Amino acid sequence: MKKNKPVRCLLLILLLGLPILLTGCWDSVELNRRAIVSGVAIDRGEGETEKYVLSFQVIVADEISGQNARGISPVALYTGKGRTMFEALANASRQTARFLSLAHVRVLVVSEKLAREGIKDMMDVLERESDTRLTSLVFVAKDQPARDILSTMTVFSKIPANDLVEKLDTTSKQFGYNYRLEVDDVIRGIQLRGGGPVINGVTIDGNREGADTNDNMKTIAPRAVIRVTELAAFKDDRLKGWLTGDAALGTALLHNKIKGYPAVIRHPHEGYITFDVYQSQVELSVEGSDPEHPVFIVKIIQQAAVKESPNSLNLTSPKTLENLSQTLIEDTVQKMRTAVEAAKKYNSDYIGFGQLMERSNPRGWKKVKDHWEEIFAHCEYRIDADAVIRHTDMRNNSFQVNP
Amino acid sequence: MGKVKIGLLQFFSITLLFELGTSLVVNLGMASGRDAWLSILIGCMAGLLMFWGYAYLYRKHPEMPFTAYARKLLGPVIGTPVALMYIILYMNLSGRGLRDGSTMLAMATMHNTPLFILSMLMILSSSYVLHKGTEVLTRTSLVFTMIVLMIGLFSMVLLMLSGSINLLQLLPVLGDGLWPVIDSVVRQNYMFPFGEMVVFTMLMPYLSDMRKGPWVIAAAMLASALLLSATIALNISVLGADIAERSPLPLMPTISKISISDFIQRVDIFVVMVLIIGVFFKMSVFFTAALIGISELFNLPYRRMLYPCSLIILFTSMLDARSFTEHLDEGARLLYTVYPVFMIVIPVILIIITAVRSYFSAPRPG
Known part of the structure; x- marks a missing residue:
């Protein structure tokens, strides 16, 4: 027992010393x-x-x-x-x-x-x-x-x-x-x-x-x-x-990052109509079996609601809505087209068509990736859009219908 | 030997933590880029095959650790140096694990703390647990397995909720063909972390159930492979193959992408916790294997060599390389030059000797 005394003393000192290390405050910088x-x-x-x-x-x-x-x-x-x-x-x-x-x-x-x-x-x-x-x-x-x-x-x-x-x-x-x-x-x-x-x-x-x-x-x-x-x-x-404008909105659509946006359409006789497009689902794919001439396919499905229709259109008729959704589709296609054309103008594939190509045809991509700019500048694309107008919000016809 | 018995659940958890260990946070299998998750799965298959061999040896010699039956089978003249080499290997692996852990801690959070202090604290905690005995280590692992799994689950859910996962980034699968995956498996993944299971040949004599034991360990290997593979796939789908490939600790930036309504964010401290837990168990298992080997080989009490060993491990880890890059480079070369000798060649020789011997000494009917 006596023999152990120095050892015990040493242990005690060690024990007292260790907690200083355990605080782990070597790197600490206090809040103040x-x-x-x-x-x-x-x-x-x-x-x-x-x-x-x-x-x-x-x-x-x-x-x-x-x-x-x-x-x-x-x-x-x-x-x-x-x-x-x-x-x-x-x-x-x-x-x-x-x-x-x-x-x-x-x-x-x-x-x-x-x-x-x-x-x-x-x-x-x-x-x-x-x-x-x-x-x-x-x-x-x-x-x-x-x-x-x-x-x-x-x-x-x-x-x-x-x-x-x-x-x-x-x-x-x-x-x-x-x-x-x-x-x-x-x-x-x-x-x-x-x-x-x-x-x-x-x-x-x-x-x-x-x-x-x-x-x-x-x-x-x-x-x-x-x-x-x-x-x-x-x-x-x-x-x-x-x-800006259509090019920017189309770009956001192509990246599938849109949450909601106001779509403004000019009706041939009735002036401007505004929709709230509250859902857009975009899917990109590519027919890339010939890597030199790929065809990109953009599929988009949108849901919208009529927000502003100050005119004499009969919004109680499904047919009118059908026609309106057709113009909405045209508008969406127009936006995406502008976006792709803008990308071609800047000669920059920031849309990620090349990446799409790599994912669907990795072998073909290796052949074309060094001169992708040229292919991108002339690539074909197809836009399949569909839009549905779910409702017309709190009124159907505008008060301008029965003055 | 054979006085202390360790239950199956404890063995499952220690195997799981040993396998996840550092591999969960480090850049694993990234030689195959985007397909790293595949090379882990293939590596695990190879690892299970190797483990089947170790389990065979165990069944033939259920009461002995590797160093004991190596001497029995090879004779004392060849067997003793072989056993000694294994002890050195385990201490070296333990030191390498320690270096991994302390450097990564220094890189991730504690930029100004000297490496030596970090290493010392880690080896001290490890030797404290081992002073209490191997079964304490395995029981501790049970607690920490729960913690690691909870952290994993929590991070997974948070990542999904913050919408950072883009599975498209995993495409194209096998874009460069199968070859880079095979290359990565051969160079790294069958050895690290699965080949390191050779260390369990030292621990298996403690198994409480000889028949089920190897199956439980194999199941833990499979489970850890699935977890590792899922984690790597997660890293790639959050960061993209390139950023993940260039990160020494890809899990860190992955977790840092968690941001829920700008309110729950910066949970990367979890990764640091997983890192510390993983390194601790990886290091301690090698450490305890070395201790068991020493006490068996030299007939010493288990605890006597504890502190000398921890000093050796500490200095191995410090002197092993000047920079982390050098350390990793050395590790990568060891993985396909030195380790296969210990993890495949010598065990295979022992298996052949055992098989031949048991064939000739089997009691013949009649």
Whole structure:
């Protein structure tokens, strides 16, 4: 027993020492040393040494909630410059009092200038870094520096980045052609042979003066408003052009990402009629046994409801509805055709026809993938659309029928 | 030997965790790209065949671990070095498992913690459990199997609900033909993780039911193969073959895609938990096999060599390679050069000797 005494003492010391290791706080950064970044804007700086100008929108936690609010801006924007993204991030630490925590970045805004130059170099760090996450949404700032987007005060959320995310969500459900595009979607897009990603555009409407102060919201009509706009079409990693109207909507349809959109039809005699298309199911297939001359088949089934029909049409007759759904079908086909033609114009297969080809005829794809652009430019496609108008909402005929 | 008996359920769970171990989180079978999930299934078939051989040896020598019947069959002059080599192999595999685990932890979450500290904590917890004995390890595995399966189920449901799964990304199946799949199986998948079942030749003498035991272990192998294959298919259908192929821990970005109404997100800590649990059991099983071997070979009490062994394993893991890339490259080469000798060649020789001997020594009627 006596012999064991030193051993026991040693064990006791060891036991007391071990818990220090077990806390696992080697890497810890306490919350009061962290600054949560909600959005990152990536601009093209001047020359090589300042190629990337990163602006971090940092949440000022005290201002968001809590009694300690000083009435200052709820977010702060810090900027770092560097030859690479990571250098720019590290560089920003000269301005920030806390560690920038990238785990909760919700939006990444790339300036149009950088997007036209190519985004593939900057995407690498976004997927490699273990703090950033793949679910951040990617935007391209149209005509503006990306930094302006993140330095605009917004009404519905104190954090402008969150406001932008919510705007994208609402518009994707109501107006159609924008949809969630995350970091990994962009990376997979860049890898499409002969194609590229599509990325949502974002812009600032109105007067930028004073947009980054509370004055922006003091008027009833905010002076500057962040707006989700057109889709940016890429070839490989370079921005080629902006898709608007039918081309953008058709593109979203071809990607099967549409939740709902308003379809406006011009009736030959009765003016405009509007439908709410609340369901669209798209299926793509290909007859690719001859890989040099593939025929793509787009099948689409839609369900719609009449929302606006200010005319003397007899909506109680199934026949009228049948005719209307026919025009709706034509409209859908027209949209998709415009979308495919736009893709051909930009010479970029961002629709993913090539990928479709690879999936259905992998051997044929190997033969054609090197000159896929040429084949895509001349490929045939067929659109089989079907639409059904389920109901006419709360009235059948318009009051204009019996004046 | 043979005093402690371990139940079938415990054996099932330890086999499951051993097989899932690190393979669940690492980039497995990705040499065959999009068809990695297929190469796991084929690899498992090969693994089951090999296990059938190990089970045969066990049935012929139910009371002895591998090192004992190797000496009995090959004679002490050849048998003792062979047994010693197996002990070294198990310690090496344990060290490699430890290195996998600690580096991946450092990559995934703890960027600034020294590797040595991570490894030390893991080996300490492992040697603590082994100090309590092998049956404690197997009983612990029962608890952790439940945790791992729950995490798996939970992540699967959440991924489906967040709509990140796109099964089309698995197409085309066998786009480059069967050859890359076979190549991946031959280079990697029949050995890792299924060939590593050779370590169970050291544990099987503890089986409480000699007849059902091997079947239970084989069933656990099959179950783990299905789980692994499903996980890999999940990774590919969420991330796409290319991103999955380029990730050292593809499960991590897959899980990070979970986002339900922007509310439930960043559940990647689950992957870290699975990683720690998996590494712990993979390492501990090899560790305990080495200990059983040592105590049997040198007639030492089981616990005496525990701490020296854990030191050896710790330093093996640290000195094994300078970078993780080097470590993986080394592992890939070992998989089809060194391991087959231990996992196929030597067992096959033993099987042949056993079969010949039992044929001649079988009691003849009349």
